[in-house]
Amino acid sequence: MLALLSLTVTTFTTVYSCIDERRFVLASIEAQLAAAAHGARRVFPHGYHGQLRGAFSIPKDFQRVREGLRELAATANVENVYAVMLVDGTLRFTADSDANCEFFDVYEEAPAALLEAVADGQPRFAQPYKDRYGTWVSYFYPISSRDGDRPVVFIGVDMDASKFERELSAAAAWRGTMGVILFLVTLGLQFVIVNQLVSPLGKFSRLSVGLTKAEFKFTEEERRSIDSLAARGDEIGELASSLVFMESQLHRFILELARTSAQQQKEEAELAIARDMQLRMVPHELAPVSSHRDIDIFGVLEPAKAVGGDLYDFFMIDEHRLFFQIGDVSDKGIHAALFMSMTKALLKAAVVTLNAPISETMGRVNEFLVHNNASQMFVTLFAGILDLRTGLVSYTDAGHEVPLVLRVSGDVEELPKKAGLPLAVDEESTYTVQTLQLNHGDCLLLYTDGVREGMNANREQFSRCRMVKCMRSVAAAAPPREIISTLLERLREFVNEAPQSDDIAVLAIRYLGDEGAAISVSAKRARPIEDKAAITQDVMVNSRP
Secondary structure, three states: OHHHHHHHHHHHHHHHHHHHHHHHHHHHHHHHHHHHHHHHHOOOOOOOHHHOOOOOOOOOOHHHHHHHHHHHHHHHOOOEEEEEEEEOOEEEEEEEOOOOOOOOOEOOOOOHHHHHHHHHOOOEEEEEEEEOOEEEEEEEEEEEEEEOOEEEEEEEEEEEHHHHHHHHHHHHHHHHHHHHHHHHHHHHHHHHHHHHHHHHHHHHHHHHHHHHHOOOOOOHHHHHHHHHHHOOOOHHHHHHHHHHHHHHHHHHHHHHHHHHHHHHHHHHHHHHHHHHHHHHHOOOOOOOOOOOOOEEEEEEEEOOOOOOOEEEEEEEOOOOEEEEEEEEEOOOOHHHHHHHHHHHHHHHHHHHHHOOOHHHHHHHHHHHHHHOOOOOOOEEEEEEEEEOOOOEEEEEEEOOOOOEEEOOOOOEEEOOOOOOOOEOOOOOOOOOOEEEEOOOOOEEEEEOHHHHOOEOOOOOEOHHHHHHHHHHOOOOOOOHHHHHHHHHHHHHHHHOOOOOOOOEEEEEEEEOOOOOEEEEEEEEOOOOOOOOOOEEEEEEEEEOO
16 A cells, blocks of 8 residues: 555656646747747848848848848757748748758648738747757747738748757656656655564554454463563563553443442342332231221332432221322432331321321321431321221321322312421421311321422422312312322423432322221232332222111
C-alpha cells in the first residue's frame, strides 16, 4: 500500500513538473516572439503597404525592408520574420526575411492562429504546429488596417519548435529518471520504516487483540513477545510496557469484579428474602365474626425499592371489633422496613394485650420506640377500631396523611383529625381519640404520602385535590378493589414514565351495615407504577342473611 502510494505521488510529481516546465518555456518563447514582432513593425516605413496595388507594385523600399527583417531575425534568434496582407480574401507576403519567399506570394497552409487573428484583429500565439516545412511556434501581430477597423496587414514571427521539443523531451526523460530514483529511495526508506516501526506495531496490535480473547491474561509465548517489545527504548517500548501494566491491572480487576458480583448476588438474595418476609407480614387470613356485621376490605402495598417503609395491617380484636392501621417510616429500604415491622408488631401486641383506648396504646408504643431508635427514624401512623355492630370508628393519628371518607351518597370528605407527633420523636407525646360514624355503604380510604406526592417528569405532584376528584368519579357503591385500582391507574397516568419516588400503601374499608357477615380473605399482587413488584392484600367480607 505504501509502495503504491509512493509510486502515485512520484508519478504525479514528475508529470506535473514536466507540464509546468513546458508551460514556462512556451510563455518565455511567446514573450520573445512578441518582442520580435513589435521590433519588426518599426522596420516598415510609413505608407509602405499603402503603395501596394498588386504583384507588380513592389515598393521601392522592399529590399531595404527585407534586409532589416533579416537582421532582426538574426538578432532575435528566430527563423523568420515577415509581413502578410489580406488581399481579396487571400493572405500574401509583402516582405520576408527568407530570400526564397517572393513578393506577393500566397501564404499557403496558414496556421489556425493566423486565421483567428485575421477574424478578430487580435494578436495570436500559435503553439507548436506542423506544416510541410517542419514544426513551428509563431506569433502574429496586426499592424495596419485599410478596411475600416479591420486589420489587413500582420507581422509574423516563426521559430523552429523541433529543437524546443527535443529539449523538453530530454528534460522530461531526466525528470522521469529522477522520479524513478526517488521512488526507489522512498521504497527503501519504507522498507526500513516497516521493519523498524510498522512491524512491531502490528505485533503489538495482535497482542492487544489476543489479550481480549484470552480473559486478559498473556500466554507464555505472548509474554515473551511483549517483553521483547517492552525492552525497546522507543515509543513502541513504552506502549508495550503500558500493555503489560494494563494486563496486570485488568486481571486484578476481573478477580475483584468476580468477588463483587458474588457479594451482589448474595445481597440480591437477601433482598428477595426480605421482600418475601414483608409480603408474609401482610395479613392473609381473618377469623369469622358474628353474623350481625359485614365489611369489605382491599389493600395495596408498592415499595419504591425491593422493600419499603410503608405498611398496613388489620385484624379482629374480638368478634365485633376490627383493628386497622397504616404507616409510613421516614426512610426507605431495608432499615425502614425493619423499623416499620417492629412498629406494626408492637402496636398489634399492645392492642391485643392492653385492651385500652387506642390513644393510650399509641402512647405506649411511642414510648418504647423513642428508647429503641438507634437509627433515628420516625413513623407517621393512623390507627383505628371499627365496631361492626354500630359502624362507629374510634381512631387516633400520629402525623399521618388525612384519610378520605367516601359516602354512599357520592360525597367525598376529608376525615377531621387532631394530628399528634409521629411515633419515635418525643417520649412525652400524647394522642387523642376521635370518632367517625360510618353508615351502611360508606368507605374509609387510608393512604401514605407516596400517593399524594407522586411526581411526574415536570416535578408536579399528584396532590390530594386530584385524589378527591378521582374518588368522586368512582361509583358510590364501587367495591374497595375497584376504588383502589382506579386511584392507582390515575396515578400511573399522571406520573407517566417518571420513576416511583416513594413507597405507596393504600387501604380501603367499606362498612356494609348490620345484615350479618362472614369474612373471607384473598391476597394478590397489584401492578406497580414503575414495573416494581407490589404487595397487595384483598380482604372481602360477603353478607349472608
